[in-house]
Amino acid sequence: MAARLSTDFYRRSDVVQVSRDLLGKYLVTLFDGELTAGRIVETEAYRGPDDKACHAWNNRLTPRTRVMYEQGGHAYVYLCYGIHHLFNVVTAGEGEAHAVLIRAIEPVDNIELMLARRGFGTVKRQLTAGPGALSKALGITTAYSGVPLWSADSPIWIEDRGDRIADADIGVSARIGVESAGECALWPWRFFVGASPWVSGRGRERGREYRICGNDHSFSK
DNA sequence: AAGAGGATGAACT
DNA sequence: GTTCATCCTCTTG
Numbered sequence: 163m164a165a166r167l168s169t170d171f172y173r174r175s176d177v178v179q180v181s182r183d184l185l186g187k188y189l190v191t192l193f194d195g196e197l198t199a200g201r202i203v204e205t206e207a208y209r210g211p212d213d214k215a216c217h218a219w220n221n222r223l224t225p226r227t228r229v230m231y232e233q234g235g236h237a238y239v240y241l242c243y244g245i246h247h248l249f250n251v252v253t254a255g256e257g258e259a260h261a262v263l264i265r266a267i268e269p270v271d272n273i274e275l276m277l278a279r280r281g282f283g284t285v286k287r288q289l290t291a292g293p294g295a296l297s298k299a300l301g302i303t304t305a306y307s308g309v310p311l312w313s314a315d316s317p318i319w320i321e322d323r324g325d326r327i328a329d330a331d332i333g334v335s336a337r338i339g340v341e342s343a344g345e346c347a348l349w350p351w352r353f354f355v356g357a358s359p360w361v362s363g364r365g366r367e368r369g370r371e372y373r374i375c376g377n378d379h380s381f382s383k
Numbered sequence: 384a385a386g387a388g389g390a391t392g393a394a395c396t
Numbered sequence: 397g398t399t400c401a402t403c404c405t406c407t408t409g
Contacts, residue, residue, distance in 0.1 A: 206390070208390075215390070216390090217390080240390090241389095242389060242390065242391060243388090243392085244389085245391070245392080246390095246391050246392070248390065248391085250390090263390060265390090288392085288393085292391065292392065293390070293391075294391050294392060295391085295392070337390070338390075338391095339389090339390050339391075340390060342389095343390095362391095
């Protein structure tokens with residue numbers, strides 16, 4: 163029933179398609195015998211070297227971004243604003259610096275521990291809405307950048323529990339927080355489960371949404 | 384060696 | 397709507 167996603171899933175060449183397909187999958191961590199998991203409801207695709215919003219834009223290769231050039235299925239975690247640990251999944255083959263940012267999950271397993279990690283007393287959207295928030299709830303830090311998600315003994319992985327999200331139920335928009343990326347900032351590479359209350363965004367980001375119409379990358383309001 | 388800035392979140396007014 | 401915490405990474409000199 164719960165199958166850990168294999169390298170075949172991650173190594174596909176189209177990072178935008180992988181980003182869409184990650185909706186409805188379950189992101190799981192197992193640290194010190196404590197398992198926490200949530201259902202992915204929001205993602206964004208980043209595609210080096212042509213995507214200016216991507217850390218690997220223009221084939222930029224640094225110690226931090228090196229893992230993006232590894233084969234699909236590795237975790238890429240980096241520190242943002244000195245505070246937030248942002249979790250990405252590397253996709254495509256070795257040398258292709260593509261990755262999917264996980265932006266929001268619906269809390270599912272061991273919500274008590276997620277609350278404790280966040281310092282929250284009650285369950286609310288902010289528990290796991292937003293890339294920094296979900297990483298904290300799941301206990302993910304930059305120490306885990308580079309772990310192979312497909313490996314049977316990895317402390318982080320992504321599962322298929324059988325959920326299937328129809329295209330009609332998926333919302334699409336421009337990516338959040340990448341205004342300085344010029345034209346690339348307009349690319350509709352953010353995907354989310356339209357009806358989910360667990361999606362991030364403080365209102366402003368919910369504007370300019372589109373809905374998938376078929377698999378040919380055509381969009382309509 | 385130094386400085387700017389970032390794929391955010393939370394707490395304000 | 398605005399402010400700011402916080403620190404690593406990268407660029408420049």
